[in-house]
Amino acid sequence: MSTDYLVKALAFNGGIRAYAVRSTETVGEVQRRHHMWPTATAALGRTISATAMMGAMLKGEDRITVKIQGDGPLGPIVVDANAKGEIRGYATNPQTHVPLNDKGKLDVRGVVGTEGTLSIIKDLGLKDYFTGQVPLISGEIAEDFTQYLVVSEQVPSAVALGVLVNPDNTVKAAGGFIIQVMPGVTDETITLLEEKISTMKPISTLIDQGLSPEEILIEVLGKENVEFLDTVNVKFDCECSKERFGDAIQALGCHEVQAMIDEDHGAEAQCHFCLETYQFSEAELKQLIDNMPSAED
Known part of the structure; x- marks a missing residue:
């Protein structure tokens, strides 16, 4: 039984919509199945966390498929999820790894590439699929999802994603959050959140320190401002047969x-x-x- 889950919340009297996920076991399951190397794991793991949260924005039997196609050695990343927290994904070249970047971190941009696209297909149970696509702006994944939400869905958003990989290539911590600004929110609230997000510890560090998705959102939004709405279990699930x-x-x-x-x-x-x-x-x-x-x- 996976201990991964995500939470949905509102804050500042409905002016902010928020999601946070712990996906450590789910990303670990994918790493094991595909014998992934560290930087590949970080890239796919970030995409899994973001897709799980995007899936939580859907309803019923709706599904979402995310494809990141960059010009790096990792090749296309494909992840799909539903509203029930069931998720699966792969990277085309899972045994991809490059040296650490100049900050001493896993160089996700180096394996994903900086030229390419982030595409999202939503199967909403209708005849037509909803498809949105934006150019990659960084290859670091979180910024690319932020760009997608702002451009394709026209919702100002902040996305944070992180994966920590152990020396033996297993996954130590994985997760993320999405903060979205709703119409009518005050400039004061936006400034407050921007300051908080820019100064807080990396999301993977918070998960590694044992913070739950709820505690991560409290860290960002302030306990007195946040109202939790729902919890969804997250797990690797493949429907193939x-x-x-x-x-x-x-x-x-x-x-x-x-x-x-x-x-x-x-x-x-x-x-x-x-x-x-x-x-x-x-x-x-x-x-x-x-x-x-x-x-x-």
Whole structure:
């Protein structure tokens, strides 16, 4: 049972909307599955924390998929989540690591790159998907999400994300917060928050020191100003299955599937997210062909 969770809150009489997440175990699970190296873990871990909080802004069965495509050696990062705190993600080249940056920190920008895009697709259960995209402005992830929220969703926001990695590559601490300014908030409140955020300890340090998501928001917003609304458990969860991969193989068409039988005498498919591998025998592939709506493909 994961101890990761996020909280939703309002502050300053509804003038501020806030989210905070502890994602240490979830990011750790992804690091283990993909045998990730430290800087890759930091980049993917930050994206997981941000996507979990963005998922918490959704309702019901809605889903969100985040793709960060930079020009660095890590390659594309893909993370998806739902409103229930279930999340999964991968980086294309998980064994990517570069020297520490000039501040002695993991150089996330160095692996992500500074040229590229942050894309967000929301499946809101309607016929059309909502898609927003912004250019990367830093490659450090938090600033890029801030830019997305301001430009694409037109909500002035502050995003803080952090991951601490142990010497053995395991995850020591991961999490983040998003603070959003609602219409009607006073300039005084905005100034107060800007000062607080600029002087507080890094988010990963606060989590490593044992602060809960609630305590992190109290640290930012002040205990007397914040009202907690909801708590959502966060955990790694992959929805892949042999049946889904079977559907994907069927979608290739009769000739492609027959070629798998003739040339390879079977098929193997692997999930990008959890690395689960599914084997299909010749008989199973023949069954997929038989079950196709039309054998004329």
